[in-house]
Amino acid sequence: MFVSDLRKEFYDIIKGKRVLILAHFDIDSICASKILQSLFKADHILYTVVPVQTHTDLVNAVQQHCEQIKHILLINCGGCLDLVDLLQPEEDLIFFLADNHRPLEVTNIYNDGQIRIISKLGDDEEVPAFDDVFREDESDEDSEESDGEGGKRRRFDEETLEKKRDRRLWEQQRQKILFDYTQFSSYGSSTAALMFDLAWKLSKDSNELLWWAIVGETDGLMREITERGKYLLGSATFQNHVSRLNHKTQDEHALDCIKISFDKDLQMAMYRHWSLVESMRHSVYTATSLRLWTLKGEKKLHELLAELGLPLTQCKQEYCGMDINLKAEVQTLLEGKAEKYGLSQLLFASFSLSYGFRCRFSASDYVYATSALLEPNDRDKTAAEAFLDVTDSLSMSKMGVLEKGIETGKQQLGAIYRQVQTFLDMNQVISAGPFLYATVIEGTPDARFFAAPHCLSFLARFTLRAHVQVARSKKSRSLPLIITTPDVRSAEPGLCLVCGIPPISEESHRNFFGKAFEQAAMKTGAKADMEFFDSNIIRLGAEDRSKFFDAMISLLS
Incomplete structure (x- = not known):
């Protein structure tokens, strides 16, 4: 109810x-x-x-x-x-x-x-x-009557049938x-x-509770489970709360003052805590739009920065260390040239947090950092400990944990970028007819990063968008992607994680893979573990992968 x-x-x-x-x-x-x-x-x-x-x-x-x-x-x-x-x-x-x-x-x-x-x-x-x-349930008593010897016999009269x-x-x-x-x-x-x-x-x-709600909302947008229209409606509601709660803080002491603001922000990963070049290279939107894994794409990036009047030496150093005048103009300059370089959606409506005299954090910074803390590449850390780290990182009194998460997030994005580049360079994104698929090869140095649901999903989204940019066939826009990786975090050997995501041409984020995986597993008798609450991610016996994919092709054709 x-x-x-x-x-x-x-x-x-x-x-x-x-x-x-x-x-x-x-x-x-x-x-x-x-x-x-x-x-x-x-x-x-x-x-x-x-x-x-x-x-x-x-x-x-x-x-x-x-x-x-x-x-x-x-x-x-x-x-x-x-x-x-x-x-x-x-x-x-x-x-x-x-x-x-x-x-x-x-x-x-x-x-x-x-x-x-x-x-x-x-x-x-x-x-x-x-x-x-x-x-x-219909009672059977109506369709039964006693026979002469005290037993019962079933009446198959017209009404019963x-x-x-x-x-x-x-x-x-x-x-x-x-x-x-x-x-x-x-x-x-x-x-x-x-x-x-x-x-x-x-x-x-309070401002702190409002910020947690904003981070939760932004997580949906970045995981592509919330449609942009719904995100904008939610942002409008939060904007009203920001106006209501933040006018009071103007005169408060700045050391422990939480200030939330709403404005346009760049769709670039943690750029305030990284260099501009590295942030653009590791962000899905800029990397795929400019094809930054190619020499031509790298040249185009340098051309863009030169046209903006941003020296390469400034763009390669930490954002916080850039010339203060250049830093103040970065967003305006990029906005002016975005259309010319195919970056029309580079800016989006977002929220940022200022706490005392510290650097500003955007809601997307928090999502990158906390997601990395939730799935750390640390063999000694248990899932419960990672959960507690994320909980701590959200507290203003433990900003050090968040900063550690930002560094871990950079490592995670670096691993994802390298794997996407490998997929494309080696032509490992293969069309199976009704869908595309890619496999992280066992023994890959970064495989441990991907043996976690959220990171694997991020890799899948980055891979699909990058593939669509370089694919000759326009059909690739309408094809979903299945990605698999060895489950090196599992104590049981011989398992892999399988993740399915919808095509990028779909405006809604509805995903049919949960039901399809279930039917393929039943059809093949594959050793499939459908224990995750996100039904588009399953754990599968590596020896069953071939027949499982054959069943998926048959189902979706």
Whole structure:
């Protein structure tokens, strides 16, 4: 069932209770949980936060805590699973679902109260009607009558046959409706934004909470799970909050003052904390638009910088060390020449944060840094420790962790760029007919970076856009991409991660690979682990990869 009043039907119910928060491994989830923790501390609500990455993690966490806790909040996880069937919970256990994954499981939507959905459905999201997917089972008693010896014999009269035929047709229609409903996976609005809205309604909002919500929203844009139009609508709402909360800080002491501003920003990775040349080379938009992995592209970049009047020596050093007059004009100069060099979308509406006398951080800087901290290339660090690092990096008092994340983010972007260049130089992006595919070869030095869902997805998006830029066939714009990499982080040998992304010609970010992977695995009997909450990413036995791809070609042809 859906919760209509977040304050009365969610927050007031958990006040005074102990709450278990199960947060998915993504930046939006962590930002949402940070906002909630701030609210809970203010109201002295006891809580436990457990990060969950797979379905098994979810089941284990609930089993471990269900005896002490009767209210569980699931952030960006569990919404697409039949929770009652999966967890077999006691009747007094209440689940609150704040999940941006779509489509939501119909059994959760029509649950009579044990599962309460606090996420909001978009105007374009349609849910099957209750009568189309649920039906009371017909009793067999009507189709049976007693025989002369006290036993029973089945009557196959016309009425009974008609009921059976009607039931069969209804089942067929139900399967079609559910297939159409679950065929594509997508994402709803940011959960961090939803939690900030709750904080605002409780009059407990602040600049810090607003910033976490902005980072959560920006994460969706950068992962390409939020459409640009929806992002702009969300930004307009945040802009109102920025105006409301930031006029008060004008006269406050600058040392510990948080100031958020809204303005146009460059679509370039962490350029305030890097050099302009390196940032442009490692940003998906500028690298693919100028083809910076080629000599011709490198020459074009130098030509652009010369035309802007920016000396190469200045552009190759750290941005913070550039001449102050040049630095002040960089954005205006690039905007003036963007159209000429095919960079018409170089600027986008964004938010930036100033904290005391430190360097400014944009919301995208935070996303790059926290994403790198979440999936570190460190064999000794556990997933839970990485989750805590991201949580720390969002606190203004621990900016050192964020700065470490920015350095890690640079390493991650460097690994992605090198791998994309290898794919293109070696012609390793291959057309399989209905889709493109690429494989990270086992033993690749940077393979450990890609054996993580978010980094692999980023590599897939960069690879697809770069391939489309150099491909001779225009058909490549309308082809999706499947990318695989050895799962070197797994304790079990012989596994690979598989990620599928939609074609760049698609305006909506709906993804059909979740359902397609499931059908291909069933068809081939492949050793496929579909434990991730993002259904377009699976773990597969490397020996089954060939027959799995054959099944995918057959399915999508």
